[in-house]
Amino acid sequence: MNSRSGSKLNFLLLSFFLFFLVTTHLSFVHVLADSHFEGFDAEEEDGVEEETLDPNLLRSPPVTQSQSSIPLDPKSEISSDPDFKEDLNLDTPSKPESDVPKQTATSFEYWDEDEFEGLPVEYPPVEEVPKVAENATPNDPDPETAKKPEKIAASKKSFTVEIVCGSFLIAFIINYFTGKRENENLALSWAAQFATKDSIFEKNFSFLGVGDADDSPLLLKEGQNVFKFYASGRRYCQGLLATMELKSRHDLISRLFNLVVPCRDEISFEVYMNDDAMDQVIFALAKKKLAKGMQKEMNDLQRFASLITPPSVRKWVAEELSVISESKEVAGDLITEAVLEQVFGEKAFEKYGKDFISMHFSDQHPGTHKKMLLFKFALPDVNHMADMTRLVALVPYYIDLVGRYKLSSQARSKTDAARLKAAQEAYKELQSARQEALQKKKAERKKMLDESEAKLSAEAIRKKESKERARQLKKAMPKVKMTRAN
Structure with missing residues (x-):
C-alpha cells in the first residue's frame, strides 16, 4: 500500500511540474507577442538591418485583436465576420496587388490599438514625385548630374573671357x-x-x-x-x-x-x-x-x-x-x-x-x-x-x-586790285558782324527790360507810366526864352 501510494504521489508531482512548465512557456510566448502592441521594443536579430518605413505605403494600420479586457468596438466585431467581408468586397472595387502595402514587422512599431482606438487615422502627406519628361528613358542621367557639365562650361567661359582680356x-x-x-x-x-x-x-x-x-x-x-x-x-x-x-x-x-x-x-x-x-x-x-x-x-x-x-x-x-x-x-x-x-x-x-x-x-x-x-x-x-x-x-x-x-608791274597791279577787293570784302564782313553783334545785344537788353517790367507791381508800373507821361508833356511844351527888360 505504501509503495502504491508513493508512486501515485510521485506521478502527481511530475504531472504538476510538467503543467507548470507548459503554462510558464505559454505565458512567456504571449508576453513576447504582446510586446509589439504594448510599446515594448522587440529584440532585433543579429546581422539584420532595420528596414526603413515608407510613409506612402502606410495606407491604414492593420487591425488586430487585443487580449486586453476592454470590449471591442462593434464595428471591429462585424468586420471579423467572414460574411461581412464578402459583402464589403462586393461594394468596394478591388485594388491591384501592387497598391496594397506589404505589412512588415517594423510597421507595427508605430501603432498601438489599445491607445489609439476610435481616433481618426492621420495619413502623412504624400511627397510630390518629380515629373519626368515625356521623352525621358530609364538610361537618362540624373538632372542634378546633368547640370554639372553646364556649370563646368560656364566656368570655362568665364575663364575664357579673363584669358582673352x-x-x-x-x-x-x-x-x-x-x-x-x-x-x-x-x-x-x-x-x-x-x-x-x-x-x-x-x-x-x-x-x-x-x-x-x-x-x-x-x-x-x-x-x-x-x-x-x-x-x-x-x-x-x-x-x-x-x-x-x-x-x-x-x-x-x-x-x-x-x-x-x-x-x-x-x-x-x-x-x-x-x-x-x-x-x-x-x-x-x-x-x-x-x-x-x-x-x-x-x-x-x-x-x-x-x-x-x-x-x-x-x-x-x-x-x-x-x-x-x-x-x-x-x-x-x-x-x-x-x-x-x-x-x-x-x-x-x-x-x-x-x-x-x-x-x-x-x-x-x-x-x-x-x-x-x-x-x-x-x-x-x-x-x-x-x-x-x-x-x-x-x-x-x-x-x-x-x-x-x-x-612784274602788270602782275602786281592785278594782285593789288585783288587784295584791295578782298580787303573791302573783309571790311564789309567785319561791319556786318559788328551790326549783328549790336542787334543781338539790343535784343538781349530789351528782353531783360521786359522781364524786369513783368516783375514790377501795379503801383510801380503806374508811377513809371506817370513819369513817362510827364516827360513826354515836358518835351512837347514850347521853349520860351526869357530876356531881361531894360
Missing part, C-alpha cells in the same frame, strides 16, 4: 613699348640723315635744335608719335619748324586700324618768311585729288587763286600734279627747269616724287604769321631715308627763290 592687355603693353621704339628710331634716322654735320640743314642754317648749346637736342618729342625739329639763322626767313607726325604704333587699336585703312608717316615744314622778303605770291602744288580739296578748304586759295592749265610752249609738271596759282606768271616763275629735272618732271617724279604730298606758298596765310612756305612729304622707312633727299632740298631752294622773287 589678359592676353589683350599683355599685347597692348608689349605693343606700346615696341611701337614707341619704332617711332623714335624713325625720327632719329631722319635727324641723322638731314640734321647732323655736313647735312642739308647744317649747311643752310646756323642754329639747329631747340637750344643754343652744342649739346642741345635736335628733336623735341611732344608725344609718342609727334617729333619736332627747329632751325634758324638763314636769310629771307625767321626760322623753320619741321613736324613729324608718325603712325600711332604705340596704340594697338590704331595699329590694327592701320592694317585696314593704311596711312603713311608724314613730315611738314613751316618756313616763316620775313615781311620784306616775300612779295605778293599765292601758289600751291599737289596731287590732283588733294589740290581740289585744298582749294575748297584754304581761304587764300579759294579767294585769290585758281587752277592753272598746263602751257603748251614749255615743260610742265607730271600729269599726276595740279598747280593752283594767283596768276600764270607766278606759276611759271616758281616752277623752274631745275625743279622739273630734279623732282616734278615726268621721269623724275616717277623716281623721286613718290613721297611728295603738297607745297603751299602764301602771303595771305590765315593765322598770326601771314607770309609762310608750307611743305608736306611722306617719310620712308628707316632703311630708305635717303630717298627723300631731293624733296628735302626743295625747302632751302624755295626759301631763296621766293625771297628774291619780284612780281
Whole structure:
C-alpha cells in the first residue's frame, strides 16, 4: 500500500511540474507577442538591418485583436465576420496587388490599438514625385548630374573671357613699348640723315635744335608719335619748324586700324618768311585729288587763286600734279627747269616724287604769321631715308627763290586790285558782324527790360507810366526864352 501510494504521489508531482512548465512557456510566448502592441521594443536579430518605413505605403494600420479586457468596438466585431467581408468586397472595387502595402514587422512599431482606438487615422502627406519628361528613358542621367557639365562650361567661359582680356592687355603693353621704339628710331634716322654735320640743314642754317648749346637736342618729342625739329639763322626767313607726325604704333587699336585703312608717316615744314622778303605770291602744288580739296578748304586759295592749265610752249609738271596759282606768271616763275629735272618732271617724279604730298606758298596765310612756305612729304622707312633727299632740298631752294622773287608791274597791279577787293570784302564782313553783334545785344537788353517790367507791381508800373507821361508833356511844351527888360 505504501509503495502504491508513493508512486501515485510521485506521478502527481511530475504531472504538476510538467503543467507548470507548459503554462510558464505559454505565458512567456504571449508576453513576447504582446510586446509589439504594448510599446515594448522587440529584440532585433543579429546581422539584420532595420528596414526603413515608407510613409506612402502606410495606407491604414492593420487591425488586430487585443487580449486586453476592454470590449471591442462593434464595428471591429462585424468586420471579423467572414460574411461581412464578402459583402464589403462586393461594394468596394478591388485594388491591384501592387497598391496594397506589404505589412512588415517594423510597421507595427508605430501603432498601438489599445491607445489609439476610435481616433481618426492621420495619413502623412504624400511627397510630390518629380515629373519626368515625356521623352525621358530609364538610361537618362540624373538632372542634378546633368547640370554639372553646364556649370563646368560656364566656368570655362568665364575663364575664357579673363584669358582673352589678359592676353589683350599683355599685347597692348608689349605693343606700346615696341611701337614707341619704332617711332623714335624713325625720327632719329631722319635727324641723322638731314640734321647732323655736313647735312642739308647744317649747311643752310646756323642754329639747329631747340637750344643754343652744342649739346642741345635736335628733336623735341611732344608725344609718342609727334617729333619736332627747329632751325634758324638763314636769310629771307625767321626760322623753320619741321613736324613729324608718325603712325600711332604705340596704340594697338590704331595699329590694327592701320592694317585696314593704311596711312603713311608724314613730315611738314613751316618756313616763316620775313615781311620784306616775300612779295605778293599765292601758289600751291599737289596731287590732283588733294589740290581740289585744298582749294575748297584754304581761304587764300579759294579767294585769290585758281587752277592753272598746263602751257603748251614749255615743260610742265607730271600729269599726276595740279598747280593752283594767283596768276600764270607766278606759276611759271616758281616752277623752274631745275625743279622739273630734279623732282616734278615726268621721269623724275616717277623716281623721286613718290613721297611728295603738297607745297603751299602764301602771303595771305590765315593765322598770326601771314607770309609762310608750307611743305608736306611722306617719310620712308628707316632703311630708305635717303630717298627723300631731293624733296628735302626743295625747302632751302624755295626759301631763296621766293625771297628774291619780284612780281612784274602788270602782275602786281592785278594782285593789288585783288587784295584791295578782298580787303573791302573783309571790311564789309567785319561791319556786318559788328551790326549783328549790336542787334543781338539790343535784343538781349530789351528782353531783360521786359522781364524786369513783368516783375514790377501795379503801383510801380503806374508811377513809371506817370513819369513817362510827364516827360513826354515836358518835351512837347514850347521853349520860351526869357530876356531881361531894360
